[in-house]
Amino acid sequence: MLKSVLAVAACLAALSFAVARSVEGGERRPEQAAASAPAPDYDRELFFAVLEGLYSDALSNETVDALTATDPEHGYPANFVWACPVCMPAYRAFLTYRARPHFDWIKGDQDFGPGLDELTLARLTQGAIETRQQELMKLVERWLARRLAAQRLTPDERAAWKLEMEIRRKKGMALLESYKSNGLKGSYARMKACPFCDGANNPFRPEFLDERRDKR
């Protein structure tokens, strides 16, 4: 009897330790990552980071429509570099979010958040393309940082993510340059960088981590 009581107590102690570890945040220790864990599906991760961000920040359909609008001069979505490996999963998430159903049985607000503040909204949807893309970059940066924080990456996993995002940005920028050199005008001619690629790389900059620490 005493033995089984002790065994139960040991189990409970182990369980509460595990729960405490899982809610305290920060990095997982390397030994907590399964040795044979496959590399993440980065397309999927980017898609869900953006989709969750859109839901969390409760972007209105009007805002999504403005952000995904087609550029009349080159025929692609103005804010997304077509075929870029960061932009395309994000674009898919925007369209998926835009197609979310309306539920008649939900009384009141359908969305999960209060929406973006007026200033951010104005900067996102009006004014110069540089301003709009700067705000878009900040959103993507925040959305991806949030998803990664919840995953508590080990240092190795973080390094793999950083490298993958660098490779993807290079591909995206090469595409942007090829569009420019092929004479595509409109937003592409004015874009110095890709807001989605920059937003997906920023969470891995040391300054970004320092800023987050300062805010705690």
Ligand SMILES: [Zn+2]
């Ligand atoms: Zn891109």
